[in-house]
Amino acid sequence: MKSLGLDVGTKTIGVAVSDALGWTAQGLTTIRREEGQEEKDFDALATIISENEISAIVVGLPKNMNGTIGPSGEACQAFAEELKTRTGLPVHLWDERLTTVAAEKMLIGADVSRKKRKKVIDKMAAVMILQGYLDRT
Numbered sequence: 001m002k003s004l005g006l007d008v009g010t011k012t013i014g015v016a017v018s019d020a021l022g023w024t025a026q027g028l029t030t031i032r033r034e035e036g037q038e039e040k041d042f043d044a045l046a047t048i049i050s051e052n053e054i055s056a057i058v059v060g061l062p063k064n065m066n067g068t069i070g071p072s073g074e075a076c077q078a079f080a081e082e083l084k085t086r087t088g089l090p091v092h093l094w095d096e097r098l099t100t101v102a103a104e105k106m107l108i109g110a111d112v113s114r115k116k117r118k119k120v121i122d123k124m125a126a127v128m129i130l131q132g133y134l135d136r137t
Helices: 038-051 071-087 099-109 114-136
Strands: 002-008 012-018 025-032 054-061 091-095
Touching: 002 038, 002 071, 002 114, 012 038, 012 114, 025 038, 025 114, 038 054, 038 071, 054 071, 054 114, 071 091, 091 114
Parallel strands: 002 054, 054 091
Antiparallel strands: 002 012, 012 025
């Protein structure tokens, strides 16, 4: 039973997938987003879901540090609802506070150059979202 982890932003969607047993998360790709081209995003995700035999989706929910939901969080909630409608799969929201910061620190610790970090940061954040979810279930 594979799960898909998503770090949904306005410019990119970081994508991670779990192993078949649901123990570990691996970074898969980063989808580049274009304003007004949401169909492309959902088409790309549909392909990933089909190719990887995904049975559940975890979408990172950006909350404010005080736990409230701001505009970014509301956009992610709407994205998650649309994904659930389109795929028919269970979609779970996962608190993603500080995942991008943690991913950045991990990459810096691994001595990854700034240019390379920029290319993989969203995918790494998706891994951290999905791994956090897998560890708690």
